[in-house]
Amino acid sequence: MVKEFFKRSWKYYLIGIIALMAVDVAQLIVPRIMGLAIDKVEYFTKIRDEATMMKGITLFVLWIIALATGVFLGRFVWRLMIIGSARRFERYALRILFEKLLYLDPAFFSKYSRGELMSRFTNDVRAVWRMLAGGVVISTDATFMGIMTIVMMGKFVSWRLTWIVIIPLLFITVIVLLFGKTIHKTFAQVQESFSQLSGFTEESISAVRIIKGFSAMGKFEDMFNDKAWTNLKARMKLVLISGIFWPLIAFIGRSSSFLSLYFGGKMTISGGISIGDFVSFNTYLGMLVWPMTAIGWVVNIIQQGTASLKRINEVLKAQPMVKEKDDAVEIQSIKDVKISNLNFCYPDDDRIVLEDINLDISEGQFVGIVGTVGSGKSTLAKLVLKLFPVERGRIHINGIDINDIKGSSIRKKVAYVPQEGFLFSDTIYRNVTLGESYSEEEVKNALKLAGILDEIEKLPQGIYTKVGERGLTLSGGQRQRVMIARALIRKADLYIFDDCLSAVDPETEEEIINSLRTTMKDKTLVVITHRLKVLQTADVIYVLDKGKIVERGTHEKLMGKKGLYYDMFVRQTAMEN
Ligand SMILES: Nc1ncnc2c1ncn2[C@@H]1O[C@H](COP(=O)(O)OP(=O)(O)OP(=O)(O)O)[C@@H](O)[C@H]1O
């Protein structure tokens, strides 16, 4: 990822680095000029010639102004080039991460939590950004500045003096390397505990009604305090470490100055170097503290950045569980689905979820799937959508093995309403169209079919009403029907409703299913439900128990059998009366 990025932006980096070095050179010249100026002033005080003095000083001033302007321009250019490019990298990284996430299959998301993925987007991208911006700038600048400063000190003043004063500065690099690790580790703790805290807060706000409903406020306050305390502890640790670290660096920097004052002073007095040399030497020395600190610091930035890059690449390299063959065919329509002797376990899980399933769905049929809780009904729907890998020869669509069909072409022809739906914080219109260009008419039609248009038209802005975060302004049953409309508007051949009317009253559920049957006679409809009454007109009903199909047939046939279906039906009607 970084390689591709550099292929495109190396030119900007090159210009930036050149500008950076130019700034350094200009900055290096300044103390030298100051030194020369001081010596000149000393000389002027001796000759006392007003005119030459003014001329000489003006020249120095002009030099310094020119250099300062150059430094200003150079800094502007390198910031624009290097920091700007790194910002572009950030956007690029976020984009490819997001795209990757959209195309990964559900198995991936059961491996990583939402928080973990979000931290890839925030902390890790930021760490790589820091490496490509600050890391590049600091390492170039510190190395170049460090070497050049030492050369200037040695060449123009005295090599012997230079080596003496540099010794303590080497300790700075060592200390930064040692402290840097701890500082970064503590910093990571701060970030981690903060994201725990904000994640907890977010979840609590979404669930505030549940918390109040169960009078669990005290308990949640305690949990919040715990997390806030962990965060504070990490932050205090950071304050403590930085509190020792920075003054220590300053102290060592000072000790170099002591050495310079003592030995340099002696040399000046004995006439080894001029006063001007001595002044510029000390200015250079001050300039050396930064590169020595920076070299240690940049090692940490690079370590952090490469670790984060690895974590980002882990996501980018994730392979879809369902491997698609290159020569997989695209189907244009779905006529029938045939499942034969299918066994299934979820990836990385050895519990058998489906066992020896045989099931047929023919074009235009109304198929019901019922069964006990956790018996594998939703799993069955997900397998038909090719969301999880299945063995060859088990599921056929139009007579073609599902492994030979492009998954996207199946999903285009299936309108699937999952058991756990989601509404975006957006208008009802956008929640139904999901950004595609359906007309208002089409949206209204879909909402009407889903049996909710009347209720929505009563809302202040009709279908353009915004539903709050997670659709809080709608009731559970209303939300379910908006999600059904979202499926109905797509022209599909096969409609799969996974228990998606559970929050609607039984009469309305029956009404909706019946009206769908009349308007979409030629379409295939699979209804997974716990309410058996809805399926009385179904062509065939499959009854699942613990991953197996235990009964199959029409309502009448199953009632006659007096088995599991009969028991469930009798219990339900008894409850209604
Ligand atoms: N992603 C998953 N990874 C591992 N196991 C899973 C996963 N999803 C579901 N299961 C397990 O598979 C079994 C069947 O689940 P499934 O959701 O298909 O049941 P269901 O019949 O739809 O139940 P319900 O009536 O409650 O909707 C359950 O034991 C469940 O724990």
Ligand SMILES: [Mg+2]
């Ligand atoms: Mg289910």
